[in-house]
Amino acid sequence: MTALALTPVEFVNEFYPNFWWIPAGILAAALGIKLPSIIRLWNDPLLRAVGGLLLLACSVFxxxxxxxxxxxxxxxxxxxFSGPxxxxxxxAFCACCLLLIITWRSGLSDRxxxxxxxxxxxxxxxxxxIVAMWVLFALADVPVERLRDLDTYYATTPYVREMIVLYLLAHTTAALITNWLIWNWIRTDGLDAWLRWGLKFLGVGYTLQLVFDAAKITAVVTRWAGRNxxxxxxxxxxxxxxxxxxxxxxxxxxxxxxxxxHDRWRIRLAHHELRPLYQLMRSVNGGGIPFALRATPELRLIRRETFIRDVLLPLARFVDExxxxxxxxxxxALGLPTQRAKALAAAVAILDAVDARSRAREGDGTGGTDTTELLRDIGAMSRALRDAEDIRAVRERARVQVRPDDVRVPN
Known part of the structure; x- marks a missing residue:
């Protein structure tokens, strides 16, 4: 029979021996992705707990x-022996999920x-x-090895019956409590977006666990009734x-x-946004930052910011206020927002300062420029340098505009 002719039940039965390795592989991959963060931030108990939970879930499958x-x-x-x-x-996985949800929601500081x-x-x-299940298994008589259907095959066998009921009740109870905690938590105001989405995935996952329990319990109870x-x-x-x-x-x-x-993206974006200003300062300095192969994104951003400020500081004396x-x-006057106008004005001033520096003789420059704002707003200034059209428009407007005496650049 071809795979296309199989019913859903026959399909699962056909691939049952290898079926379980799919979630095991996915969970192992998730653990592998998470492992560097767990090792690096080993003191974070929540990260360790998540890692342990993934390891336990992978072990189950x-x-x-x-x-x-x-x-x-x-x-x-x-x-x-594999049954108990x-x-x-x-x-144990159910218990760990409950503990993690309780700790997660209450907060690590909640004692x-x-x-x-x-x-x-x-x-x-x-x-x-867990102890009771092993005791019941030790008392039971289970001579026939069952690789797939132990819970239904031995559903009416003394002691094994109780062991199966015990594990199903424990699993169902954990799923119900966890579902209740999660869906109540989701309705809480002020949750972080990532946390809310994580809780939604958890909510759906634990709802499916209740469906799993319903299927298992129905199959077992049906066996008690003499049906299959x-x-x-x-x-x-x-x-x-x-x-x-x-x-x-x-x-x-x-x-x-x-x-x-998200944090990685913000750091890389900030590093990328500083590129126009960095290139300009590199032309002024005659060289840039030495390449460091092992530098982290945070370190690369800090080095770029430091380099820009180090070059801006002496260049500021050529700024025409x-x-x-x-x-x-x-x-x-062109209708730009205040912050955008400030950034464009700073970008134009720095471009003019670079030109003035290239024409200046030693000792030239006013030296009276307040560098606080320039050094603080390098990100906005760098973004403004990307927009050549706006810079050109501002320069043209500034040439013909008579500035009122009472207008000041806001601090």
Whole structure:
């Protein structure tokens, strides 16, 4: 039968052995992307927690793959040992998600009795669930190895039945509580955009976990009734679990990664925006900043800003303040906003200062220019240098405009 002729259930069954490696690979890639930040900012407990959560989620999908289940059973010499092992990993993942959400929402500095009680309660309850599952497994008789359908095959077997119910109840409870916390949090005012989007991904992911639980519970309860809906557990639940895990991982990563990428973008943009002024100062200085292969974006930005200010400082004595004021008046007369007019006036003044310096003799220059504004607004000045048309218009207007005595460049 070709893949195109398969029904959805048959498709999942066909690819079930390799199905689990897709989310495992995605989660491993997410962890790999996040790992440098975790190592660099090791003192950030939230980053460490997110890393641990990704590692645990990845482990769940690695150990739930049929090939891994068979290998673990063979290595331990215990039939179906992977059953409680996978259930334990999944239960621990649920507990970690709850703890992270509680810590994340309350804030790291929140050490209130209520928060501490909630966290201790989660640890105690879910640790107890894991211990109870292993005790029940030790008491059970599970002679037939099941790689895909242990929960439905042994749904009516004493002790295993209780173990399965325990893990499903623990998972469902965690999903319900986490959903409630997340969707209430999303409705809070004043959230950062990255955090809000991360919470939305988490909300959808945990909603899908409830769908996963519903499929599993329905399949198990149907077995109790003497009927067979195992396909809900083996064909419907797995893809839902995979999609849910990916969305949850994205939800936890997005606020940190999004803010990090946003900061990176702002730094690179600021560095790029300074290029026109840097090139101008480079022509004045006769050379630029030595290239440093290992320089971080922050260091490159700082070095460029420092270089520009170092060259601007001696150049400022050639700035004609009267011409700068006329340029400002001209920019305002052209209908430009105040800040834009200031930037254009400064750009024109610096261009004129460069020309004046090239014609000057030693000792020329007024030396009376206030450099505070010039050194502070290098970003706006550099952006203004990109607009040759506006600079030309300001210069032409300044030549013919008679400046009123009462107009001053705002500080």
């Amino acid at each position: 690695v150990f739930v793959a049929p090939s891994t289940i068979a290998r673990v059973n063979r290595l331990t010499g215990i039939v179906n 092992w996978v259930y334990s990993l999944l239960t 209130s009795p209520r928060t501490r009680r909630a966290m201790r309660g989660v640890v105690a309850v879910y640790s107890g669930v 809906l195992d396909w809900l557990s083996t064909a419907v639940a797995p893809p839902i679990a995979c999609l849910s895990a990916i969305l949850v991982a994205v939800g936890f990563i997005l606020p940190h990664a999004g803010q990090y990428l 009267e011409r700068r004021r006329r340029s400002y008046d001209a920019a305002v």
